[in-house]
Amino acid sequence: MNLLKTLLTGAAMAVGLAGAATAGEKVKVGFIYVGPTGDFGWSYQHDQGRKAIEEAFGDAVETSFVESVPESADSERVMTQMALSGHDIIFATSFNYMDHVMNVAKKFPKVKFEHATGFKRADNVSTYSARFYEGRAVIGHVAGKMTKTNTIGYIASYPIPEVVRGINAAYLAAKAVNPDVKMKIVWVYTWFDPGKEADAANALIEQGADIIMQHTDSPAAMTIAEEKGIYAFGQASDMGQFGPNARLTSIIDNWDPYYIARVKAVMDGTWSSTDTWDGIKEGMVGIVDFSDKVPADVAASAGAIRDALSAGTMHAFTGPINKQDGSVWLADGETADDGTLAGMNFYVEGIEAELPQ
Amino acid sequence: MDFSAISPVSLIVSLIAASTPILLAAIGELVVEKSGVLNLGVEGMMIIGAITGFIAAVSTGNPFLGFLGGAIGGALVSIIFIVLTQYLMANQVASGLGLTMIGLGLAALLGHSYAGIKPPSSPHLDIAGLSDLPVVGPILFNHDFIIYFSIILTASVWYFLNRTKAGLILRAVGENHDAAHALGYKVVRVRIYAILFGGACAGIGGAYLSLIRVPQWTEGMTAGAGWIALAIVVFGSWKPWRVLIGAYLFGGVTILQLNLQAVGVNIGAAYLSMTPYIITIIVLVIMSSDKKRASLNAPAALGKLFHASK
Known part of the structure; x- marks a missing residue:
């Protein structure tokens, strides 16, 4: 009995801290x-x-x-x-x-x-x-150009500034090239739950989304997009193997x-x-090559945005931008400061959803 | 706020799909607990079923064999728990937690080379005429075969527990193992069968996740579904049909809140997700007041160790 207990405890610790020996x-x-x-x-x-x-x-x-x-x-x-x-x-x-x-x-x-x-x-x-939001601006541009239903689905994790920033950056970039674009947002309140992420993707597709973005960690949404014949973007990692036809490009965390x-x-x-x-400039955020599903002109313009963000000649949040309630956030030509970005707790104008608090 | 954008039919269809893995695992655990054993390793057996089912389906190209593989995988890994609790008399709670850890680790190891592979798709029921009916067709006659299996399984478990002699023996073992032993029933053997059954059911539930609901293998993809199944057994007060309702309620709340969000209805998604857990806590609180315990149907010998020499 005691031997078994000792063995089990040892095994449990080995599971917990592989290779923690001094x-x-x-x-x-x-x-x-x-x-x-x-x-x-x-x-x-x-x-x-x-x-x-x-x-x-x-x-x-x-x-x-x-x-x-x-x-x-x-x-x-x-x-x-x-x-x-x-x-x-x-x-x-x-x-x-x-x-x-x-x-x-x-x-x-x-x-x-x-x-x-x-x-x-x-x-x-x-x-x-x-600066994941720089990557979001690039995929937002691609999504805005490529959506046929004018509906982008967004699987969000928790309402924290980092996630809100990503939604705003993607929406602004999509809106800039497609004034009719709508963004549908579903909060799943988890970073990792493939079942729930898949359910969220299905709910968004049900509501007409033909391009899915995600701020969760598993490739479940990519798999669903592949199955339903729509498009999605790799998040954090390449994820191309899960959606050979669905993946348009990926934001890589390096x-x-x-x-x-x-x-x-x-x-x-x-x-x-x-x-x-x-951000992109330092290589911490990477955008992999666009798939052959992305038309050449869209790939070129999205690539130009990526390069401009990298060179610092463009900022993903450049005014005029209003907050969701219509109040002015950034005047024409003004760019967002890091402090506001770091604590971002509001949607920009045009997003038709209420931000959970 | 356009509620009409939600199609109730597709809502019900996705609700059933989301609930089925939990339902399968919970029905298995119900039988285990009815025999007086508390196996907290459901999560571990589910994830093992998810990967063994995935491997079986991918290597044979046959989804039926995939689910069979999931059942066998779940049952095999439950043998660890059997050895620990039925022969070595180890604490059931600790052994169950250990089984979960082993399951998660072993599944990650087994699944190492299976990421990014697409499993063969499972056939859906398609009865000419019936499946094409509006509303009723998609809700009743157009699911994959595992959904029908899960409902038949619920009915069979109900019949077994309440209408057969073997079921009565199993319940006797779970209520008072000393009395059952004195009557000449093989307590340990009954419990072993129950645990193997529970493992197989959890395995099928896991395989449903990796073969149908998400169709992919990802490490840790059960993400707590096994724990929800455990909670639902208590929620359903150890009655098969209530467990089915509990599982569908849980799946329903999840799916409904996701769909409401997708049409832009602002609801307290975080709060709505909590409700099944809150109800489970309330049930547990009621159960812990001894007087009402019997009426709540909890097996009296649940979690207690049995040895014939005692």
Whole structure:
């Protein structure tokens, strides 16, 4: 009995912290993911970043990860465990880990924490995010040009600024080339639940959407789009294998250079608390080639937008833009400042839905 | 606010599809719990069924064999739980949680090379005349075969538990295993059969997810469906038809709120999603007051260990 218990406990811990054994001078890097590493979206892409660290530093680092960590006090337990087992730097890769990161960081001042997409920092807590909205502007342009029903479906996760920003950027870009375009938005209140994401895609298609965008992590919507013969965009990762005919292009999150740089800084002793927000220009947001379903002229104009965003000659939020209630947000030619973007909690004019609070 | 944009027919059709995986897993768990065993590993058995069913369907090209593969996979992985709880007398709650962890990990391992593959599509019932009827046709006569199977299964489980001797023995084992043992019934054997049945049902439920509802394999794709199935068994107070209603209610709430959002109706989606869980908590609270326990139909020996020597 006791032997079995010991074995089970051991097995459970091994599941939790694969390869967390102590090893001399190595820099230990921990990751917590909100979904499984095999989601082929958000968490998958972060795990690619972890592998890039291993590749870059080889024996000098040791990485570990825990996947499918709920955005609750559970995450505190996992991060505490990581800190206690000698990790030097811990990457928490989902927005709602924010307060839990702050709590754990307070208890372990010598451990460095990196929180993705959040806005709370401390001496040992950095934040980092990508300007996904730049990618949204590109796919919004493609969708606006290509929709035949003038209806774009959008599967949204949680009503947080990052998601609202994506909806607004995509809508504005679509509206700019198609004044009749409508955007139907469904909130699923989860990052990863393929069944529910598929149901949401079906509900949107039922309401006439012929192009689907998503801010959730699994390729379920892509699969449904392929099945129903409509179009969709890869989110966070390529997702092309799930929709060979459906996928028009993909927004790629490329965390590799950032992760390598931050681990390097820990090794060199130069790590400090920073706030990073990189976009297409720095390569943190990538747009893969347009599929052959995208007409050549649309691919060219969308490519031009991507290049202009990259060169900094264009901003995805350039006035005149009104808020949904009709009040002026940006005057003609004015561009949005990062502060407003980071806290965006309103729809722009023209979106016919109420933003959940 | 254009409610007329929602077609009630397609709403009901997608409601049934969304509910079926939970229904299958919950019916299996109902039989397990009726035999006095609490198996919290439903999530793990479902995800194993999702991947073994997917592998079987993809490698044979036959969706029927896919579901058979899901059932076998779910039943096989439940053997771990049988060994732990029926032979080694381990705690059922801990063993069930362990089964979930093993299932999620093992499924990820098995499914490593199956991402991005399209499973063969399952045939839909198509009866000339009937399936083409307006309204009634799509709601009753045009589903995939697993949906009919799940309803027949619910009826069969009801019949088995209430109208057959074997069902009576199973319930006796679940109510008072010492008395059942004294009467000469094989308590452990009955429970093993029940757990295997529960595993097979959860496996079919998982396979429904990966073969029909989403048609793809993604790690962790059950995303908590197994836990909802467990809650629905309590919600349905261990009665098959109530479990069916509970599963459809849960699926209905999910589908309805998604569709309402798609037509632009502002509803508290977050609150609506919570309702099945809140009702389950209320049922649990009522159940925990001992007086009403019997009327709520909970098996008296649920979760208790049995050994013939005691």
